[in-house]
Amino acid sequence: MxxxxxxxxxxxxxxxxxxxxxxxxxxxxxxxxxxxxxxxxxxxxxxxxxxxxxxxxxxxxxxxxxxxxxxxxxxxxxxxxxxxxxxxxxxxxxxxxxxxxxxxxxxxxxxxxxxxxxxxxxxxxxxxxxxxxxxxxxxxxxxxxxxxxxxxxxxNGWFRGERVGSGTALWQMSEAIKAGEMSQEDFLEAEQAMSRxxxxxxxxxxxxxxxxxxxxxxxxxxxxxxxxxxxxxxxxxxxxxxxxxxxxxxxxxxxxxxxxxxxxxxxxxxxxxxxxxxxxxxxxxxxxxxxxxxxxxxxxxxxxxxxxxxxxxxxxxxxxxxxxxxxxxxxxxxxxxxxxxxxxxxxxxxxxxxxxxxxxxxxxxxxxxxxxxxxALTSHGGIAVLKGNLAPNGCVLKPSAASPHLMVHTGRAVVFEDIDDYKAKINDEALDIDETCVMVLKNCGPKGYPGMAEVGNMGLPPKVLRKGIKDMVRISDARMSGTAYGTVILHTSPEAAVGGPLAAVRNGDMISIDVPNRTIHLDVPETEIAARLADWSPLPDQPQSGYAKMFLDHVDQAHTGADFDFLKGARGSAVGKDSH
CATH class of the missing domain: 3.40.50.2300 (Response regulator)
Structure with missing residues (x-):
């Protein structure tokens, strides 16, 4: 130009x-x-x-x-x-x-x-x-x-002759510990090689x-x-x-x-x-x-x-x-x-x-x-945007870091209401979950966490990892680190914390994803979804002062960039009046 x-x-x-x-x-x-x-x-x-x-x-x-x-x-x-x-x-x-x-x-x-x-x-x-x-x-x-x-x-990081990638190795090694494939001592030794x-x-x-x-x-x-x-x-x-x-x-x-x-x-x-x-x-x-x-x-x-x-x-x-x-x-x-x-x-x-x-x-x-x-690593890279009744405004997935066999998948939802619920349940051997399930994490979007933390790449349960399984479909309104990997569906919009359809998902619901056709569907009648959302209530104990309140009051949803609603557009660099 x-x-x-x-x-x-x-x-x-x-x-x-x-x-x-x-x-x-x-x-x-x-x-x-x-x-x-x-x-x-x-x-x-x-x-x-x-x-x-x-x-x-x-x-x-x-x-x-x-x-x-x-x-x-x-x-x-x-x-x-x-x-x-x-x-x-x-x-x-x-x-x-x-x-x-x-x-x-x-x-x-x-x-x-x-x-x-x-x-x-x-x-x-x-x-x-x-x-x-x-x-x-x-x-x-x-x-x-x-x-x-x-x-x-x-x-580059190096550990025992292998490249150690920032973040990526962290997720891999933490899963290996849960699977019984790596000791805590080796993990601590690897830590010294990660950031050199x-x-x-x-x-x-x-x-x-x-x-x-x-x-x-x-x-x-x-x-x-x-x-x-x-x-x-x-x-x-x-x-x-x-x-x-x-x-x-x-x-x-x-x-x-x-x-x-x-x-x-x-x-x-x-x-x-x-x-x-x-x-x-x-x-x-x-x-x-x-x-x-x-x-x-x-x-x-x-x-x-x-x-x-x-x-x-x-x-x-x-x-x-x-x-x-x-x-x-x-x-x-x-x-x-x-x-x-x-x-x-x-x-x-x-x-x-x-x-x-x-x-x-x-x-x-x-x-x-x-x-x-x-x-090429994959002929169709980029960001896949899925839409459907679970994400009317869209959600995203990174195909180059996902598992090809999970690109079309239907599975039973295992729901975590927030990140604390996930942490409390994920290592429980009694958790009703297997590799065919779809892990669902709610209330971790822009308003939910708040701030939309990088927790969408939920670690798999140990009993699944011990089978040698490395990936499952995971869905949330959160983000994930760019260093992370897996069939992880993120930024679901609108988020659960504002009453989006993600808030209506319950344990046992069937969820279908079709990445080639860019669809995501909660296999529950629309009338039932509407009834569940009618009973939904906002998260309790929201901040009432300070920056956290301003954030919650003004942050937009992920599908528009999670900026503040009053910051859209350029305001220029005009010189203000001198007060002296």
Whole structure:
């Protein structure tokens, strides 16, 4: 697409704070000078906010302060004025009840930081999975020139000669313990091998997926997604990103110029090709809502249905992010899509060039890691969206991580009313369940948990695992980690906590799923479902104050992205009145 650069030089937004000699200007400028900045830095050069999600309690982002220094170097080199700004950082591996509950809070905080401070452009320094969408959402709402640089994945984990994938190995080993196939001592020894360097998950979990989504959207420089956190090329990428944001400000290249419908379609198709996380669905739907792009679950299903999954990474495949980078990374995948006429090659990127121009020279250095289309992991990847009387607004499943023999299945429901009910019953040898059953978890959606925690990939009961069974159909209104796997149906909408049909399911009901035909059906008469829902009552003891109440009052359902109802649409970056 054509992009018309702005005239340069021009008056920048930051000059509303720093330009001139008025009392208010001296108030803003003078106090910042206590950091030792010379007067000529305030002469109209672009002020770049480095929005840093570093935190000691966000382990995946623990190295971002070092990376921020490389971003600063790039900004200085390009003639900008870099200022590092700490922003809200939510880590999925430390936050309770779930980091997803705070994605919207982080997006709000970032939006107001960008709007309320003298920033002409922003580098979004992200890593752990919720930090990427939350900063993108905030940037989209203010529409200030912005660019993403991620912290990168950890190095491969290794345990007794085998790859250890972040999260994926955790789920596998915990099931092996319940099946009597692994000792607790071995599990503890394996723990030491799981996270052996800085960075985010080394599987194609949500962090790596969202890094890939940022690149596929055109919001990060080409090649950003896969560089390992400790590789020197990650620091080079950070420095180049710092240089690039200065030129983006000069050109006035904004998120609204890049985040077009074509960009979102590119991202949705890319997610299918990489075997990306189901969490990308809620994050991209929320981001699209911020820029007014009308995409929905039907688009996810339509655009992903015929996309082959060609990236052979856990949890769908064999390898890890380190090998993905060595094989050529995301540009190889994007070029494959482009060659297959699946990609919008004319979509604009933060480089100022089109996506097609960016990936034209990409080469595949390992065809077992990034497979040719005719040797794909699955010919129909993407996200499958099922609809029916159990999920009128839809639910999602990741075919590349599911079991082919369960794609068409009818089974007896074994119901858990919430996650505590599941934990209380799942290890009970008296639980009436076998491998043909369908496990159903209620009240774990946006309002139910609250926050829609990653508990949908329920562990199987020990007595089933001891048979050698590794997968069962599982249905919930929850999410699951992008590192997880199995025939897991998620994001059922509307959720049980608002009286959706999931709330009506009882033990012994028969449930049928047909993934090829995209249906999910509760085999109970509609009159009976209606009668059960008429007796339904909301969850007791809901929060009556604080952020939790605001969340419950305003969060939307999963099929629209679980954003707050009052945050839809961009609100711009207009400079507010000076109060001094």
């Amino acid at each position: 054509a992009f018309e650069k702005a005239q340069w030089p021009r008056k920048l937004r930051s000059q509303e704070w720093y330009g001139g000699t008025s009392r208010d200007t001296i108030y803003h400028r003078g106090w910042l000078k206590n950091q030792g900045y010379p007067h000529d830095l305030f002469d109209g050069r672009p002020v770049i906010g480095i929005l840093n999600t570093w935190s000691d309690l966000t382990p995946c982002n623990g190295h971002l302060r070092e990376l921020a220094e490389k971003v600063k170097a790039g900004v200085w080199e390009a003639g900008g004025f870099p200022l590092e700004v700490p922003v809200f950082s939510a880590s999925e591996n430390t936050f309770r009840p779930t980091a997803m509950m705070y994605r919207n809070l982080a997006a709000m905080a970032v939006e107001e930081v960008m709007r309320g401070q003298p920033i002409d452009g922003a580098v979004l320094l992200v890593g752990c999975d919720k930090t990427t969408p939350s900063l993108l959402m905030g940037a989209a709402s203010t529409d200030i020139p912005s660019i993403v640089v991620t912290g990168g994945p950890m190095l 360097s800085s960075g985010s998950c080394n599987t194609m979990g949500t962090a790596s997926t969202m890094a890939s989504m940022a690149e596929a959207l055109g919001m990060a420089l080409s090649g950003n997604a896969a560089i390992p956190a400790v590789d020197s090329r990650r620091r080079v990428m950070a420095q180049l990103t710092g240089r690039r944001i200065v030129d983006m400000v000069k050109d006035d290249l904004k998120p609204s110029d890049i985040l077009t419908r074509e960009a979102f379609e590119n991202a949705m198709m890319t997610n299918g090709a990489i075997g990306g996380s189901t969490n990308a669905v809620v994050h991209l739907l929320a981001l699209a809502g911020r820029v007014g792009i009308d995409i929905g679950l039907d688009d996810w299903d339509r655009l992903g249905r015929d996309i082959p999954t060609i990236v052979n990474l856990m949890p769908s495949g064999k390898y890890l992010m380190e090998e993905f980078f060595y094989a050529g990374g995301l540009p190889v995948v994007l070029k494959s899509l482009l060659d297959g006429k699946k990609l919008h090659g004319d979509a604009l990127t933060v480089s100022g060039r089109t996506m097609g121009e960016e990936v034209a020279g990409a080469r595949n250095w390992n065809e077992d890691v990034i497979r040719p289309v005719d040797k």
